Amino acid sequence: MRYSPLLTDLYELTMLAGYLEEGMAEKPAVFDLYFRTNPFEGGYAVFAGLETALDHLAGLRFSPEELAYLNNLGLFRPRFIEFLREFRFRGRVTAPPEGTVVFAHEPLLTVEGTLAEAQFVETLLLNTINFQTLIATKAARICHAAAGSDVVEFGLRRAQGPDGGLSASRAACVGGCRGTSNLLAGMLYGMPVRGTQAHSWIQAFPDELSAFRAYAVSFPDSTILLVDTYDTLKSGLPNALTVAAELRSRGRELRGIRIDSGDLAYLSRESRRMLDEAGFSAVRIVASNDLDEQVIESVRGEGGRVDIYGVGTKLVTCAGTGGGALGGVYKLVEIDGQPKMKLTSDIAKASLPGKKRVMRAVEPDGGFIQDLVCLESDTVPAGGTVYDPTNPLRHTIVPPGARLTELRSVVMEGGQRLEEREPLKIMAERCRKELDLLPAGCLRFVNPHRYKVSISDPLNSLRSTLIKQLESKGE
Amino acid sequence: MRYSPLLTDLYELTMLAGYLEEGMAEKPAVFDLYFRTNPFEGGYAVFAGLETALDHLAGLRFSPEELAYLNNLGLFRPRFIEFLREFRFRGRVTAPPEGTVVFAHEPLLTVEGTLAEAQFVETLLLNTINFQTLIATKAARICHAAAGSDVVEFGLRRAQGPDGGLSASRAACVGGCRGTSNLLAGMLYGMPVRGTQAHSWIQAFPDELSAFRAYAVSFPDSTILLVDTYDTLKSGLPNALTVAAELRSRGRELRGIRIDSGDLAYLSRESRRMLDEAGFSAVRIVASNDLDEQVIESVRGEGGRVDIYGVGTKLVTCAGTGGGALGGVYKLVEIDGQPKMKLTSDIAKASLPGKKRVMRAVEPDGGFIQDLVCLESDTVPAGGTVYDPTNPLRHTIVPPGARLTELRSVVMEGGQRLEEREPLKIMAERCRKELDLLPAGCLRFVNPHRYKVSISDPLNSLRSTLIKQLESKGE
Known part of the structure; x- marks a missing residue:
């Protein structure tokens, strides 16, 4: 450029x-x-x-x-x-x-x-x-709070201008983020890119299970299901377990679930328990929704079981104290x-x-x-x-x-x-x-x-x- | 682009x-x-x-x-x-x-x-x-606080990436700013561009008066002098008045002075008084230094006499409450x-x-x-x-x-x-x-x-x- x-x-x-x-x-x-x-x-x-x-x-x-x-x-x-x-x-x-x-x-x-x-x-x-x-400093702080769990940067949509997003993806990687949702950063800087589906995907189908199934058909090796569109534990998790079993019957494995709202500590603990009891202990739990180092610290402090944190606005704009x-x-x-x-x-x-x-x-x-x-x-x-x-x-x-x-x-x-x-x-x-x-x-x-x-x-x-x-x- | x-x-x-x-x-x-x-x-x-x-x-x-x-x-x-x-x-x-x-x-x-x-x-x-x-919203708030004084955007150096600066200049103009220091925004969007000299200009000369004189020689019709490098009222203003008189003797007029530190309400009032007493009531006073709507409101509330506010970081990053x-x-x-x-x-x-x-x-x-x-x-x-x-x-x-x-x-x-x-x-x-x-x-x-x-x-x-x-x- x-x-x-x-x-x-x-x-x-x-x-x-x-x-x-x-x-x-x-x-x-x-x-x-x-x-x-x-x-x-x-x-x-x-x-x-x-x-x-x-x-x-x-x-x-x-x-x-x-x-x-x-x-x-x-x-x-x-x-x-x-x-x-x-x-x-x-x-x-x-x-x-x-x-x-x-x-x-x-x-x-x-x-x-x-x-x-x-x-x-x-x-x-x-x-x-x-x-x-x-x-890079903010990313390092967030990664420190995540204490070994991966952190992925998802901030482009609220970044300060297109390049505010691009430079931010690059610098977040220097500070320790393991991937970005930003494809241009992926191409220009060789960063791993991450992302699956939005709530609009779930809503575009007649029901949540059809939406999950359709995604798993298109991406059988990289499916992470967004489970909080209707009710994380009563609808999202049971439907995700159904799709996980269907994938396994075809010789594939569900990669993960993503929780984007609610009490992340509680929901991730319960999700971990339900996944483990159903024999899906390798399915990873992704959490997102306005995260920063303080929120992540408190999720961990309350026994949250999050494998990957998706951080957006608060990383790429660094809003907040100092x-x-x-x-x-x-x-x-x-x-x-x-x-x-x-x-x-x-x-x-x-x-x-x-x-x-x-x-x-x-x-x-x-x-x-x-x-x-x-x-x-x-x-x-x-x-x-x-x-x-x-x-x-x-x-x-x-x-x-x-x-x-x-x-x-x-x-x-x-x-x-x-x-x-x-x-x-x-x-x-x-x-x-x-x-x-x-x-x-x-x-x-x-x-x-x-x-x-x-x-x-x-x-x-x-x-x-x-x-x-x-x-x-x-x- | x-x-x-x-x-x-x-x-x-x-x-x-x-x-x-x-x-x-x-x-x-x-x-x-x-x-x-x-x-x-x-x-x-x-x-x-x-x-x-x-x-x-x-x-x-x-x-x-x-x-x-x-x-x-x-x-x-x-x-x-x-x-x-x-x-x-x-x-x-x-x-x-x-x-x-x-x-x-x-x-x-x-x-x-x-x-x-x-x-x-x-x-x-x-x-x-x-x-x-x-x-644009932040700019409108700042312009409202300025109550008729001009507001100019100077934020590029602390903007969130190069485009964080460029988009910000554009939107600041929509919200009411009358100009920008950002030349690329000037070229792409037809915005008026503004700016004169930094403290480094003043320091690059043996003394403040030589620095002021040299600038006035290069830009006799658009000189705004930065008066706070050493002491605004004891050194900057007297030297600016000398140069204003020299310009006038050559048929030109000093355009303005800029104050970039200290108590802006007090310094602008005193500067206004000194300029007026010396017969330079058309010289405009520019104030800068970490301004936002709250600071501008308080400068005005305390009788500050500022004609142009230069706003930077707090406009283009919108850091702060909400x-x-x-x-x-x-x-x-x-x-x-x-x-x-x-x-x-x-x-x-x-x-x-x-x-x-x-x-x-x-x-x-x-x-x-x-x-x-x-x-x-x-x-x-x-x-x-x-x-x-x-x-x-x-x-x-x-x-x-x-x-x-x-x-x-x-x-x-x-x-x-x-x-x-x-x-x-x-x-x-x-x-x-x-x-x-x-x-x-x-x-x-x-x-x-x-x-x-x-x-x-x-x-x-x-x-x-x-x-x-x-x-x-x-x-």
Whole structure:
């Protein structure tokens, strides 16, 4: 799919035109993309959207039609339109791989290039990384609540636009979902697709049993029956058992039943009992209906027997506490080799100046201890003092036995991708492993343990110096 | 833009294959699209997304690549793949025009066609209408709070995917926004585009004044200066006044200033005073930073002097109370000429059977009284008794003096659009006019007046009869 470079904010172009006028367009610049609060008031986020973003960066060019539109706006000089005709992204991108567990205040993407190209890609990068990281995080939370049962994404019909559905399916897979109902996501991303029938199928037949039978005839090896159109336990289950027996007499097996309303804990327990007593213990129980991590947790807490959770709206829109959007930002941190920062009255919102690295301090057994943001030239000594980025009066020590690993690597150089495309499965596997290595309590939904992200002593000093300089300028 | 027919749920295709096997694919069927609760716990919704949906319906066809993907899933028989090769939407669509004010429980779209085609388009229609109607409603609420000040949409960077941004820009315009930062929306939908510079522009220069001057040189006729990078009143305003005077000495005028943080009521009042005292009373004040209808209402309530509100994340994602997604559903209401309904334990969730019309009862002065859903063959007499669809024990009377107007018309016949494409401006105008005709209190944000939607006596009777039939079948 071609990405239109016009899918951006007008001000990216007015700034570009201005930099060109001022002779600043080619100055070397560095921008960081990061967020200031973990989504959902949770203990972590799952990084996603990188491949999508890199595809867009590599393919960035203006079509003649797009240039004509910009020209007709009457805002820009002809020289600028000519500049855009040859405009490409030829910069460097540093990032962790998708599926990495990340935290507030650490740079996720760092973009280096000319001021023109690095500034222009802001909106595109924010749109892609903000949304996919939000969804991957939500999916990871839901999969954690499901505690080993499969989670499948069914959200397209209430997603925010067609692509709100497509990107969401992709990111949900990074976060741990095992399949999607979205066929285009299946085709484009190689994801397993899932789905059987709606209530309208059941209603289109004279009665429920005929509807079940007809489906089993068409799809004898993949039948999952929707049992709640009339009455789950009095009508749906008995009819499903009839069809299960008929399939078995023809040498096939019913795959599952789906419950889409009512008390899912009670109905799934009763359904499990009825299926087992009738000799159909391999028939799986699918539950759906406005599920999220809290609902799933309570279904499990009450002894629900659900094998597969189908999640929709609440996953793909992330509505609810701390959801809806990830507040990622994209800040200039260096220009012409000079570190830059944005001063604000709230130190927690001040940016971290300069070109930086992100390190993860790891226990000998692999468990994560804390993350460290340092300047490119820094070495953080084990045993050294490091600082809370939101409150420099708070500091801690990197444990002497910790191993420091680099969280990110250069993934694009000169506008060219450096790495092979990774299957989503590998990303999902990475996510699952890293979540297991977090300190206990980080995965909790309410008041999670706050994983430490610290800044190095030299970075802390640089920031203090810049703050003093800016304040003394009276600005 | 081509819409892929794979952007749908797998079950739409498994059902289609099943209907084909059963010889039911060509049966005439009628589906209604409606929602059960007004979004945001508000008093109304603004219908949007129809043109997008009709474009998708008219262009619906499977490419060879898509057919090959489906074939490789191993789920479908070759006969079905051949059926899909020629599959088109050739049905009829009835709908109100976009920008119409609509309510819970009334059919918005009605789709008539073969069971195959009418079922298949479910996911596509829900995705498009749910999201755009949600956004148009949010935009109308925000514009109502702005009470005459302009509202501009800036949400792309935190929208739910690239198209989450694009559809949102379009629908925001239907709901009353006067412009967008999104260039692609500008090109595709002819919307006015807006935007000037980010904090990074200011930071890229040695000081704020140089940054302001440089922008004014590049865009002497459209400069809006971002004044809050360092200190709005102590640095931003004085520097903006300097540049305003310099522009004037060259025969130009500063267009505006933008405040993106802090106490917007206080800062806009003080800015207005400083601008006026310096003789720049035509300079407009733009405010942004996480705005929604509540924040705008409070800024106005405290005497804020804002001319243009820039709204972003909270508009395009609709996060917050009753937001995130519109819960529109798509239900089979007739097959083979027989009315159908879905029975549920909750009468408020039961569907309305049969092919229906939606009428609006209007005062002689044009004010809206209530909406009426009736069967196609019904005539609702003025003075007649009508029923609450969620509680048939509650009934009311259509005032004898009321004029009844039809809310919807046939907009697609045989898969062909019947009407000219409307400019978004006309839809926005319709929305504004209709909101003015609502009973007092419908526009309130908290505990709004509940506008009545009633069902006719024959429709109420039909539903009761069907409920009894379904219950006596023991289903």
